[in-house]
Amino acid sequence: MDAFLWYLSWAVAIGIFGWVFRFVGQKVQWPSDKLNVYFRDMPLMVGIGFVFGLVILYVVFHYYFIDKSTFFRWAVQGFVIFAITSWLFLALGKHVGTQATRKVFRQMPLTAAFGILIIIIYAIMSIFAGVIAPYGQEEIFEKINVLPGGDPALGGDPRFPLGTDQLGRDLLSRLIYGGQNTVGIAFVTTILAFLIGTTFGFLAATLSGWFDQAVSRVVDALMAIPQLIFALLLLTIATAWAGSNKELITVYMIVIIAVLDSTRVFRLARAVGFNIVVMDYIEAAKLRGENLSYLIFREILPNAYAPLLAEFGLRFCFVFLTIAALSFLGIGIQPPLADWGTMVRDLAQFINFAQFSPHTAALPLMAAGAIALLTVAVNFVVDWMLHKSSGLKD
Amino acid sequence: MNTGQLLVKIEKIVIQGRSDEQWLPIINSVDLHLNRGEVLGLIGESGAGKSTLGLAAMGFARDGCRIVSGTVEFDGIDLISADAQTKRSLLGSRIAYVAQSAAASFNPAHKIINQHTEAPIQHGISSRPESEKDAIELYRRLRLPTPDEIGFRYPHQVSGGQLQRAMTAMAMSCRPDLIIFDEPTTALDVTTQIEVLAAIRDIVKQFNTAAIYITHDLAVVAQMADRIKVLLKGDEVEESGTDSMLKDPKEDYTKSLWAVRSFTREEKPLASKEEMPVVRVRNVTAAYAKIPVLHDVSFDIHASRTVAVVGESGSGKSTVARCITGLLKPSQGSIEFDGVPLPADYRQRTVEQLKQAQMIYQMADTALNPRKRIREIIGRPVEFYLGLRGRKKEERVRELLDQIELDPDQFIDRLPSELSGGQKQRIGIARALAADPKFIICDEVTSALDQLVAEGILKLLARLQDSLGLAYMFITHDLATVRAISDEVVVMKDGRVVEAGGKTAMFTPPHHEYTSLLLSSVPEMDPNWLTELLEQRGVDNIGDAAIDRMNQA
Numbered sequence: 001m002d003a004f005l006w007y008l009s010w011a012v013a014i015g016i017f018g019w020v021f022r023f024v025g026q027k028v029q030w031p032s033d034k035l036n037v038y039f040r041d042m043p044l045m046v047g048i049g050f051v052f053g054l055v056i057l058y059v060v061f062h063y064y065f066i067d068k069s070t071f072f073r074w075a076v077q078g079f080v081i082f083a084i085t086s087w088l089f090l091a092l093g094k095h096v097g098t099q100a101t102r103k104v105f106r107q108m109p110l111t112a113a114f115g116i117l118i119i120i121i122y123a124i125m126s127i128f129a130g131v132i133a134p135y136g137q138e139e140i141f142e143k144i145n146v147l148p149g150g151d152p153a154l155g156g157d158p159r160f161p162l163g164t165d166q167l168g169r170d171l172l173s174r175l176i177y178g179g180q181n182t183v184g185i186a187f188v189t190t191i192l193a194f195l196i197g198t199t200f201g202f203l204a205a206t207l208s209g210w211f212d213q214a215v216s217r218v219v220d221a222l223m224a225i226p227q228l229i230f231a232l233l234l235l236t237i238a239t240a241w242a243g244s245n246k247e248l249i250t251v252y253m254i255v256i257i258a259v260l261d262s263t264r265v266f267r268l269a270r271a272v273g274f275n276i277v278v279m280d281y282i283e284a285a286k287l288r289g290e291n292l293s294y295l296i297f298r299e300i301l302p303n304a305y306a307p308l309l310a311e312f313g314l315r316f317c318f319v320f321l322t323i324a325a326l327s328f329l330g331i332g333i334q335p336p337l338a339d340w341g342t343m344v345r346d347l348a349q350f351i352n353f354a355q356f357s358p359h360t361a362a363l364p365l366m367a368a369g370a371i372a373l374l375t376v377a378v379n380f381v382v383d384w385m386l387h388k389s390s391g392l393k394d
Numbered sequence: 395m396n397t398g399q400l401l402v403k404i405e406k407i408v409i410q411g412r413s414d415e416q417w418l419p420i421i422n423s424v425d426l427h428l429n430r431g432e433v434l435g436l437i438g439e440s441g442a443g444k445s446t447l448g449l450a451a452m453g454f455a456r457d458g459c460r461i462v463s464g465t466v467e468f469d470g471i472d473l474i475s476a477d478a479q480t481k482r483s484l485l486g487s488r489i490a491y492v493a494q495s496a497a498a499s500f501n502p503a504h505k506i507i508n509q510h511t512e513a514p515i516q517h518g519i520s521s522r523p524e525s526e527k528d529a530i531e532l533y534r535r536l537r538l539p540t541p542d543e544i545g546f547r548y549p550h551q552v553s554g555g556q557l558q559r560a561m562t563a564m565a566m567s568c569r570p571d572l573i574i575f576d577e578p579t580t581a582l583d584v585t586t587q588i589e590v591l592a593a594i595r596d597i598v599k600q601f602n603t604a605a606i607y608i609t610h611d612l613a614v615v616a617q618m619a620d621r622i623k624v625l626l627k628g629d630e631v632e633e634s635g636t637d638s639m640l641k642d643p644k645e646d647y648t649k650s651l652w653a654v655r656s657f658t659r660e661e662k663p664l665a666s667k668e669e670m671p672v673v674r675v676r677n678v679t680a681a682y683a684k685i686p687v688l689h690d691v692s693f694d695i696h697a698s699r700t701v702a703v704v705g706e707s708g709s710g711k712s713t714v715a716r717c718i719t720g721l722l723k724p725s726q727g728s729i730e731f732d733g734v735p736l737p738a739d740y741r742q743r744t745v746e747q748l749k750q751a752q753m754i755y756q757m758a759d760t761a762l763n764p765r766k767r768i769r770e771i772i773g774r775p776v777e778f779y780l781g782l783r784g785r786k787k788e789e790r791v792r793e794l795l796d797q798i799e800l801d802p803d804q805f806i807d808r809l810p811s812e813l814s815g816g817q818k819q820r821i822g823i824a825r826a827l828a829a830d831p832k833f834i835i836c837d838e839v840t841s842a843l844d845q846l847v848a849e850g851i852l853k854l855l856a857r858l859q860d861s862l863g864l865a866y867m868f869i870t871h872d873l874a875t876v877r878a879i880s881d882e883v884v885v886m887k888d889g890r891v892v893e894a895g896g897k898t899a900m901f902t903p904p905h906h907e908y909t910s911l912l913l914s915s916v917p918e919m920d921p922n923w924l925t926e927l928l929e930q931r932g933v934d935n936i937g938d939a940a941i942d943r944m945n946q947a
Contacts, residue, residue, distance in 0.1 A: 041478045106415070280761040284825070287719055287740055288778055289748045302765035 014055060018048030070358040086114035108384065115380030122179060122374055129180040135170045137177035137338040144168040147359045148366070154359055162366060165346060174338035175366060181339045182327075183374070185254060186320035192258035193319065194265055194312060201269025202296045202304075205277050216270070219263045227260055228325060235331050246334045253323070253332060261319055268311050272304045306389030313382035317375045324371055343367035401571055401604050402428040402451050407464030409446055409455060409628075420446050420459065421628045430571065431602040435619030435636070437609060437651075439844040440815070442625040444608045448574045451606055452489050453481055469571065487517040490565035494577040496557040500549035506557075507545030510564045519568050532563040535600065536593040537933065555586035555938060559593050566597060573598070574606045579614060583706040583871060584915040589937030591617055591917075592928060610844060612651060613917035616640055617924040624648050636921050650846065652919075657849050659856055661897045662881045665696035670733050672697050672833050672865040673751070678717050678727035687713045688724070688889045693882075695833065698859060700866040702880035702897075704873065704912065710889035711869045715835045718867070719753060731833075749779045752826035756838035758818035762810040768795075768821055769806045775828040794824045798854060816847035823854065833865045840875055852879050873916045877901065885909050911940050 025039035025047075063072045090113040093105030105113075125132060135141075146163040147155040148171070156163065162172040204212040222230075238252035276282065277300065285299050326332030327341030335342065347364035354361035404426040410417040421443045428434050428451075436444040446459060453473025455461050466473040468484065493499040501509060511525040520528065526545070533541035536559045549557060558578055565573050578594065579587040595618055598605050607618045615622055615636075622639045624631040624647070632645050643649050665671070671694035680688040687710050695701045703711045716722040718729050720740030728735045731750060737743050755761035762771055769791060776782050776790045792802040798820040810818055819839060826834050836855065840848035856879060858864060870876060876883060876897070883900040885893045885908065893906040905913065914927060915936065928936070935943065 037475075037477075103415075279763075280755040280757065281763040283721070284753065284755070284761060287721070287748060287753065288775060288829075289740075289743075289745050290778070299763055303763065 010055075014051050015048055018051045019044060021051055022047035071354075082114060083110070086110055086117050089113050089117045107388075111380040112384035115377040115384070118373060118377035119381065122183060122377075125176055126180040126183045129176045133173040133176040135173040137169070137174050138336045139169060139173070141168040141170065147357070148362050149359050155357075156359070163363060165343075165363075169338075171343075171363070171366065174343060175340075175370060178338040178340045178343060178367065179370065181333055181337050182320065182323060182341065182371075185250065185333065186316060186323055189254045189258045189261070189319045189323070190312065190316045192254065193261040193315060194308070196258065197262035197265025198269040198301075198304075198308065200262075201266045202273045202300055203292075204266075204270045205273025206292060206295055206300070212270070215266070219266050222260065222263045223267075228322065231256055231260055231322065231326065232329070232331065235326065239331060249334060253326065257319055257322055261315060261322075265311065265315060268307065269304070272307050273300055276300050276303050306385065310382050310386045310389065313378045313385070317378050321371070321375065340367040340371050344371075399430050400427060401430045401432075401469055402426065402606075403465070403467040404447075404451060405465050407447075407450055407466065408462040409443070409450060409459055410462055411446075411456075411459045413458075417460070419628055421450070423464070424625070424628075424630045426451065426623070428572070428604050428606065430604050432621065433598060433605045433607055433619045435607045435609065435615035435622040436625060437612060437615050437622060438625035438631075439610060439846065441627065443628040444625050445576055447625065448576055448606050448608045449491075451572070451574060452485060452491065454485075483517070486513040486570075487519065487568040488571050490568070490570040490573045492558075492561050492565050492573060492575045492578050495581055496561040496578075497549065497554060499561060500557065502549050505546055505548055506552070506560050506564075510545060510560070510567055513564070514567050517568060525567065529563065529567065532566055532597075533560070535597055536560075536563050537589070537939075538563075539939075553586070553938065555582055555590055558582065558590050562590075562594055562597065566601065566603075569601060570603060572604045572606070574608070576608045577610070580609065580611070584873070584917075585706060585911060585937050585941065587614075587937075588915045588917070588924070588927070589939070591924060592933065592936065594618070595924065611917065612845075613919050613923075616919055616921045617917060624651070640919055640921065657852060657878050659879065662699060664882070664896055665694075665699060669696060671695055671730075672732060673718065673867070674730040674733075675714065675718065676728050676730060678714070678724045678729070680713060680717055680722055680724040682713075682722075686889065688717070690727070691886075691889070691891055692727075693884050693891065693894055695865045695867055697832065697865050698863045699881045700859065700868050700879055701882045701884060702868045702870060702876040703884045703886060704870060704876055705886035706871060706912075708888075709886040711886050712837060713889070714886075715753070715837055715867065715869060718835065719751060745779065749829045750831050751833045751835070752829050752831040753835045753837065754819075754822045754826050754839050757842055758815060758822050759810075761822050762818060762825075764810050766809070767806075768808050768810075771810075771821060772824050772828050775825060779829045790828070794828055797827065797858070798824045800824075814847075815843055816850060819843060819847075819851055820854065823851075823858070827858065827862075831864070833867070835867045835869070837869045838871070839868075841870065841872060848875075849878075855879065873913060885912065907944055908941075911936075911944070 022039065022042050022044060025042065028039075030036050030039070060076065063069050064076055087110060090105060090108065090110060093108070093113070094102055096102075097105075141160075141164060143157060143160070143164055144166055146157045146160050148161065148163040149156040150158045150161045152158075160170050160172065162170075162175065164170055165174070200215050204215050234256045235249075235253060238256065239249055242248040242252060282295065282299055285295055290299075323332050324339070324341030324344070327339050328345045330342075330345070332341055333339040344364050344367045347367070350360050350363045351365075352361075404424070406423045406425065407421055408419065408423055409421040411420045412418075424443075424447060426434070426447065436448060438444045446456070449456060450461065450466060451468070453466050453468070453476065461474060464474075468489065471480065471484070473481065473484075500506065507526055507529050510529045511522055514520045514525040514528075515522055519525075529545055530541050533544055538544050538556055538559055544552060544556065544560070552560065562573075562575075562578070575594065579590050582590060591614065597603075605618075607615060609615050619636050621633065621635050623633040624639075624645070626647055631647050632639075632643070634644075639648070640652075643652055673695040675691055675693050675695075678688055678691045679686070691710070691714055693701065703714060705711045713722060717724050720729075720736065720738065720743055723738040728738070730736065731747065736747060740748065769788075772791045772794055773787050776787050776794075780790070782790055791806065795802040795805060800817060800820055805813075805817070810821070813821065822839070839855075840851055843851065852875065855866065859866060866879075868875075868880060880897050883893075883895065883897055884891055885900070885906070887908050893900070893909050900909070901913070903910070914931065917923065920926075931940070
């Protein structure tokens, strides 16, 4: 009850100060006319927003400089560094490149630039993992559980800037290779899911009738079962089939997740397809006597790129999270291959040390952070693309 | 209220719109004055800035537009520097707005009368019961059927023309000093339009409301406005009283607008009975699922002739086209091409049969694939039907572009989004021509275009017919177009052919009852036309009311 009263008094105080802020702003004669009009037409909520923003700024200041909470400091530092780098990246894009790319960058929000930058970094890391990583992903060293930071006084080792795991494998190398495995497999799976989903979706839209009914009902049935549990079930069966052949397990996993995720793609492709099929140019093509493949690939598909591309980004995140989750549960990507889901699971117990030694707790957070960062980045880019494609429809 | 006092004063207003990273002018320094109780007609083509100027009279600029300079005064209140509160108290209560599409402007989730009473209650002008009573009174004055009940329906339960009148009633709910009508009848059929026009004109006069009437249709504005202002690309062309503007336009542009309706061509003699028609529609009866749409429709289309199929929306004229193209299977009857019956389903027709009948669509926007370049749009049928490839295909595409009067070098690599409405429609024509057909269906090809552009398209179609001997089936609801281009006319109503014959015969009495209603509903340039018509036919014998009466008889 006390806590409730405390929050309530804060809310009331912010409200009052917001009103005062606006009132003062209206009374003061500002040098510029724009400011005068701005304060005159300011809704009360905007005034409150300004005060609320100030309170938040103070909270950030307090935890950063007075409480010195380690994780919070890392988060703020990361935020600032990423903001500055993406701003620089955006500025670079505005001045370098062709007329067209420069125009794209000029209209791009900072979040999208951040997303693109992160995706580029991940792509480079994954593709050139063998060159970039200092050690192999399966290489075992004698020193186990080295803490990140590289400072011997804090239990680190300059040879392993991000430390080693319980078996003595270099975490930096495993993080980089983990990107290659997790992101690479997720990418292949998503592409497969899209091939299946869009083909059936567009076919259903073009043919409609019984074909649409049959495929849609099958998809409904597949979607009715919770996805992760269904995937677990199928993977357990697949693991029994595959026996000790670990590569085969990975292939089965790709196919299973692709099929399960293609149901969502199917739904979207079908809906988008139906919107396009009713257009007069499709009717004109049909009346010309064009065959099905021309209709789908030359008439419908080019008009569905924007929503499909946006869905691709989102779907990639989901697939990627599903793989990480399956690996976390121990039936996804198999050791000794590095992957982020397994890394989180293996190092998870260290999170208990967060209060005494933030560096120890950072071990599982690195892999988790890598997953989170990519997901956020992809979503930023997708948001931007969705905004652009909807803006183009005038 | 004292008529003649200045109500709206807009001076030297400049409005810009944002497009492609820069601000482009929409209105260049235009003045507008409006007295109390006066109706000002704003006319111009699309893109002339007439809607933007109309909205500026409310001190409002759309998203992506900004008022750069100039003044807007409403009854002495400066609307540009007025604060949000002042504007809010004016809009809805003293200034009201009637949009083009009433169907899109009403909230489909609420009953009409609840939306009607919202403004008076919000502005504290009257209580809910008072306002509801007033709404019913307004519905009665606007001659809506069953005024006591109609307000308690949802927007989808009343017809388009009735909804437009309900919207006018809503604008009147606070007895505003000014109403802005933005193309209120453009989306309506002619017979419905006339009802709405009569209702609007009456009510504006009864309450002595000032109005700005925005439209692209000269004949409509001639009925409604006291003064007319002509706009062209954001500039004022001229302004004067309706009578003098109609009789004696000063500027060339205005004269050309007036002259558009004069395009007609000679009616060709009817084809002889023995001659084989290109297309023969024989006793076609068709239905969508179980709902019958066509009943025993028959007519012939001969080579080098244009048959105009006329009727209102829902009369089944587009359905006939769907039967001819094979998109809809008739339940009875058949389509014959050069005397040979065509398979009912287009999928069973041969490529040669498909090639001979082509179609031009109403909305050029949806008829051209937005992701394809002109080269491919026109090139595909050339390749598909005539088997031309590479250089020969390119040559043929260029030849076709020449035929539709577009410069090949300039246009061949463009996307449809880089063309104007008229140019898009020309590409649609070129695509149909590319198949080298004998017969083309033109489905309302000019109804989405400005009058000057539409005239260009009609002239082009006429020229192509003369040089290539094409047979046209011209679907339209616009009788001016029929008069301009057709040789024969088929009038349709409720899926039946009501009357058919040569053009001259069709435009001379005696008519079928429905034909005469259609003909008399087409607005004419004479400003007294509406008054005279209402006297002649009676206020209750126009539009939906007249059709209901006809159906009962």
